[in-house]
Amino acid sequence: MMAVQALAASLKAAKAQPMPLLVLHTDQVSAGVQSRLAADPSLQLRCVDVIPNPHVTDVSGWVNSGFTKLRLWEQVDFEKIVYIDADCLVLENIDELFQRECPAFCPDVFPPDKFNAGVIVLEPSRDVFEEMKDKIAVLPSHDGGDTGFLNAFFPDWYRWPHEQRLPFQYNALRTMYWFTRANPGYWESIQPVKVLHFCSSPKPWDKEAKKGDLEVLWWEHYLKSQVPF
Template sequence: MGSPPRLAFVAALAAVGLLAGVATAAAAATEEAYVTLLYGDEFVLGVRVLGKSIRDTGTRRDLVVLVSDGVSDYSRKLLQADGWIVKHITLLANPNQVRPKRFWGVYTKLKIFNMTSYRKVVYLDADTVVVKSIEDLFKCGKFCGNLKHSERMNSGVMVVEPSETVFKDMMRQIDSLPSYTGGDQGFLNSYYADFANSHVYEPDKPSTPEPETQRLSTLYNADVGLYMLANKWMVDEKELRVIHYTLGPLKPWDWWTAWLVKPVGVWQIPMMFILYN
């Protein structure tokens, strides 16, 4: 037998109040934050799993997701209920005429350099999952990233000390600096042209004076491509911090990635909690 109309109405109000309470609590900003980007609903489950994996490490820092017009109201409410601070942003147009179609708005990632309400942000792509605490990244310097393919910096996991000056300088050069990818990653490789020579970040051995850029260990951005090379991780699995599902369109939320087995299984653990709790 269904609830009387008045009781149903009260229950609905209570549910709305609960969601509002979560969102209000999440809006109490800290000085540091984890940040990701969402351009459309197709990656929303990825962001939800990422958030769960970060929260499972016991962090007390803000979780911020920057969303564009392509993200539905329903998805935004889901993310708020999860504890994300949802901030709407307008897309930065890609200045490159030759680029993959899906790269139209990827330069928007540069806006994290202008998040000056925070002292430090750790950025993670929506197709990453945290498997061990990465709180020590907040001790990294002004800009930290991870090298891929020997000499290229990958923009999927970065530590940024937001600066209006740096952001304005990027915008000044956005039309002139080349991008080998046709997207933000190529631009950042040009902007930080000497990044490959950066000192490797060691959390327990701070550098004095602090360098402008530092390289992150593969442990903080372990590409599943590494796993595929030998059907095992090419680094110490017990020390893994972040797994990055970079195999093109093969994302862990798609059923046809099941053949990856172990790397997908790691992602599915927080996913099952989200879907069934």
């Protein structure tokens, strides 16, 4: 819940144009959490069925519903969706993503010729969704999660037109910041970061998380989200 609240607050701070903020969730989310999220009038909650992860993984959140993200392609009442993982912050306006060709992804840190599914621009399609479901048990996943599966489903992404290969700044992975702190020029070269992705663990809201610069930024947006509407 905290992640969704912080993300929503960051979108408001970035002055995103008014449009539905769709929150997909499963019945694993408690009624209490749903009620608190529903108190934000900008959020539209939608319960979807779980799609279990067929791969062995040590990431707890991926085990029971790790492939549920694929249901994005099932939301055909929307013409286009800009999807953002809940463990992200939007730091600059990204309305321009709705003008992108679909589907569109950002590069991963490793392997760099793969994409990371934390930010996706897509056009929902029942046909595509059904094809994905049919291939869940067939295609591999290099990371054991949805990103690996989607890379196997869209294996030629690296050769797509540039309009469908988003710059890293639209899904700037925290791991790059960690790996290059000794040479800040790497992180500075991707400025301005438009979407900051707190991939890997611990998350900023975890008790064991260290309060580095990026984590402090996350907490600033979360605290803004707690101001009454």
